[in-house]
Structure formats: C-alpha cells, structure tokens
Amino acid sequence: xxxxxxxxxxxxxLGAELTPVRRLLPPWRRALGWxxxxxxxxxxxxxxxxxxxxxxxxxxxxxxxxxxxAGAITAITAALASFVLAVPGRSLRxxxxxxxxxLLWIGASGLGCLRLHxxxxxxxxxxxxDDCLVFIVSYSLPLSALMIWLIRRACPLRPVVTAVMIGLxxxxxxxxxxxxxxxxxxxxxxxxxxxxxxxxxxxxNTLMGGRLLSRA
Amino acid sequence: xxxxxxxxxRAYTRVLNDSVALIRAVAxxxxxxxxxxxxxxxxxxxxxxxVRHTYxxxxxxxxxxxxxxxxxxxxxxxxxxxxxxREVHDEFAFDTHADRDDASAGAERxxxxxxxxxxxKTLSPGxxxxxxxLGLKERSLAEAAAQTGRNTGALKVNLHRALKTLRDRLHGEx
Numbered sequence: 001x002x003x004x005x006x007x008x009x010x011x012x013x014l015g016a017e018l019t020p021v022r023r024l025l026p027p028w029r030r031a032l033g034w035x036x037x038x039x040x041x042x043x044x045x046x047x048x049x050x051x052x053x054x055x056x057x058x059x060x061x062x063x064x065x066x067x068x069x070a071g072a073i074t075a076i077t078a079a080l081a082s083f084v085l086a087v088p089g090r091s092l093r094x095x096x097x098x099x100x101x102x103l104l105w106i107g108a109s110g111l112g113c114l115r116l117h118x119x120x121x122x123x124x125x126x127x128x129x130d131d132c133l134v135f136i137v138s139y140s141l142p143l144s145a146l147m148i149w150l151i152r153r154a155c156p157l158r159p160v161v162t163a164v165m166i167g168l169x170x171x172x173x174x175x176x177x178x179x180x181x182x183x184x185x186x187x188x189x190x191x192x193x194x195x196x197x198x199x200x201x202x203x204x205n206t207l208m209g210g211r212l213l214s215r216a
Numbered sequence: 217x218x219x220x221x222x223x224x225x226r227a228y229t230r231v232l233n234d235s236v237a238l239i240r241a242v243a244x245x246x247x248x249x250x251x252x253x254x255x256x257x258x259x260x261x262x263x264x265x266x267v268r269h270t271y272x273x274x275x276x277x278x279x280x281x282x283x284x285x286x287x288x289x290x291x292x293x294x295x296x297x298x299x300x301x302r303e304v305h306d307e308f309a310f311d312t313h314a315d316r317d318d319a320s321a322g323a324e325r326x327x328x329x330x331x332x333x334x335x336x337k338t339l340s341p342g343x344x345x346x347x348x349x350l351g352l353k354e355r356s357l358a359e360a361a362a363q364t365g366r367n368t369g370a371l372k373v374n375l376h377r378a379l380k381t382l383r384d385r386l387h388g389e390x
Contacts, residue, residue, distance in 0.1 A: 089281075
C-alpha cells in the first residue's frame with residue numbers, strides 16, 4: 001500500500017467513525033469557571049474570618065494590599081494563560097501575561113519585610129509560618145488538580161509551560177485566600193515560607209502536571 | 217472543519233485530505249527525514265480526530281493544524297533519536313555470524329512484518345491504539361488505560377476486535 005493510499009484508508013476510517021462534538025468553550029469562559037470556584041472558597045473564608053483584619057493591615061501598610069491585589073491578578077492572568085495555552089495554535093507569548101503582576105506581587109511582598117513593623121499587629125513566629133506553608137500547599141493541590149482536569153479536555157501541546165502556569169495560578173490563588181485569614185505582619189521568614197510554598201506548588205505541577213497533560 | 221465538528225463526514229474527509237500537504241510541509245520544516253514524513257501525517261491525523269473539538273471556527277484552521285503537526289513531528293524526531301541511541305550497529309558481528317536461515321526466509325519474514333505493519337495502520341484508531349499499546353509497546357492494561365484515557369474493558373474489546381480483523385485480513389491476502 002503506498003503512503004497516499006495509507007492516508008486515504010486512515011482518513012476514510014476516521015470519517016466513518018465521525019460523531020458530532022461539543023466545541024470547547026472559549027478559554028476566558030473556562031478560566032472564569034475555575035475562578036468562580038476560587039471565589040466561592042474566598043466567600044466561605046470571608047464569612048468565617050470577616051474582612052476587618054485584612055482591611056486593617058492593608059490600611060496601615062498599603063504595600064501589603066498592593067502585594068495581595070497583585071497576587072490575585074496573578075491568579076487571574078495565570079489561569080487565563082493556562083487555558084489559552086492549552087488550545088493548539090495559540091501563541092506562546094500568552095505565557096508572559098502573568099509576569100508583570102507576578103513581579104509586582106513578589107516585589108511588594110519583598111518590600112513589606114524591609115520596612116518597620118506595624119505596631120499592634122503580632123509578628124509571625126516560626127510555627128505560624130508552618131501553618132502558612134500547609135495552607136498554601138493544601139489549597140493549591142485541589143485547585144491545581146481541578147485545573148489539570150479541566151485543561152485535559154483541551155489539547156495542551158506544550159505541557160510543561162501550561163503546567164507552570166497552572167502551578168502559578170493555583171499558588172497565587174491560595175496565597176490570596178491566605179491573605180483573608182492571615183493576621184500577621186510580613187516578616188522575612190514569613191515571606192520566605194510563602195515563596196517556598198509557591199515554589200513547591202509550581203515545581204510539583206511542572207513535574208506531575210507536565211506528565212498528566214502530555215497525553216495530548 | 218466547523219462542519220465536521222457538527223458531524224458532516226464529507227466535509228471532514230475533504231478537510232483531512234487537504235490537510236496532508238500542510239502537515240508534510242510543517243514536518244519538513246521541523247527537520248523530519250523524508251521517509252518519516254508519512255508517519256507524522258498519520259499521527260497528526262489521529263490527533264486531529266481526537267482533539268477536533270478544540271478547533272475554534274473563528275480562528276485560523278491552518279495555525280491550529282500546524283501546531284498539532286509540529287508537535288507530532290517533534291515526537292517522531294525524539295522517538296527516532298531514542299531508537300538510534302538504544303540500537304547499536306556492530307559490523308564485526310554482522311560479518312562473522314552467519315544467518316541462521318537462508319536469505320529467502322529472512323526476506324519472507326520481512327515481507328510478513330511489512331504486511332502486518334500495513335494491516336495495523338489501516339485499523340480503526342481505537343483498535344490501532346489497543347494494538348500499539350498492548351501488543352507493540354507491551355504495556356500492561358493499567359498502563360495502557362492511563363496512557364490512552366480509555367478504560368481497560370474498552371481496550372480489551374478493541375484489542376480483541378483488532379486481532380480478529382488482522383487475522384481475517386492477513387489470511388484473506390495469503
């Protein structure tokens with residue numbers, strides 16, 4: 001059988017088993033679905049902890065507020081980039097979308113530990129930073145798993161970049177959720193723990209998520 | 217492709233036939249050797265079939281197809297690279313060890329293998345996948361299920377049907 005005939009035979013076989021398919025929703029709508037789940041968790045945390053502690057910290061130290069908002073924007077942009085990159089034919093440049101907000105997030109959080117600490121707000125001790133690590137990692141895992149499950153319905157041809165974006169989106173979302181119930185001023189050790197948690201989540205996603213997505 | 221997504225078979229076979237030239241061009245651009253171009257075409261067509269729901273009619277079909285073809289071309293290049301690393305060419309062994317059978321038996325075996333390969337390529341995608349995963353790559357049912365996303369029952373049924381088809385086809389030819 002010649003190669004042309006081989007292709008024809010395969011095309012005929014594929015044509016014979018063709019069934020109508022439901023088209024994938026646009027990436028922004030799929031990202032919105034994931035962000036709604038994050039918003040629902042945020043709503044539950046607000047009901048449990050209220051917004052006063054968070055707003056008091058932001059009011060006294062605007063850089064904490066800027067960092068938290070940049071973290072939330074990173075979660076949104078990284079989620080959108082993940083869903084866009086999972087569609088064949090979309091530009092790799094989408095991977096740059098969360099970079100400015102991620103830099104602002106890291107920068108504002110980093111500056112937070114260099115200035116004087118807020119009177120009246122307790123400084124974090126090393127045991128509490130463990131809780132931060134556990135919080136970020138344990139919220140990130142289900143959020144990452146949900147996004148991987150959603151993205152596997154598309155066709156991520158660049159599994160590793162997509163997995164990095166998923167990790168960044170989940171870690172940023174979890175750190176933003178932590179902000180709601182985080183009653184401490186920022187310190188270097190606290191920031192270090194947050195950065196470690198984010199790095200763990202991104203690394204685990206890159207290793208595991210890359211494999212889970214590479215079926216496409 | 218938009219019509220194919222809605223189930224139009226004629227539009228689908230036409231768009232796939234028209235896609236072959238672009239897939240070959242993309243594979244060539246990626247540096248795939250001429251004798252492997254058709255493997256890229258086959259793999260790309262199978263992927264297109266599996267992920268046809270991801271095509272957005274408001275965007276370029278060519279860009280969508282080219283991205284899939286480029287990915288499959290890289291996969292083929294990698295698998296060829298791995299094979300070259302694993303397999304050694306020992307000229308001394310070839311020269312000093314006589315073939316166990318005569319030349320015609322070897323040629324006959326090669327011909328049989330060729331016929332089997334061709335027959336496998338004409339199987340339906342599901343059956344072909346089962347043969348490739350369970351037969352050629354020697355994966356366990358669980359591994360194959362994880363790899364393909366199908367359940368083990370479907371894989372078993374596909375393998376069974378594939379073997380029956382192959383048996384009929386090969387016996388029918390000889």
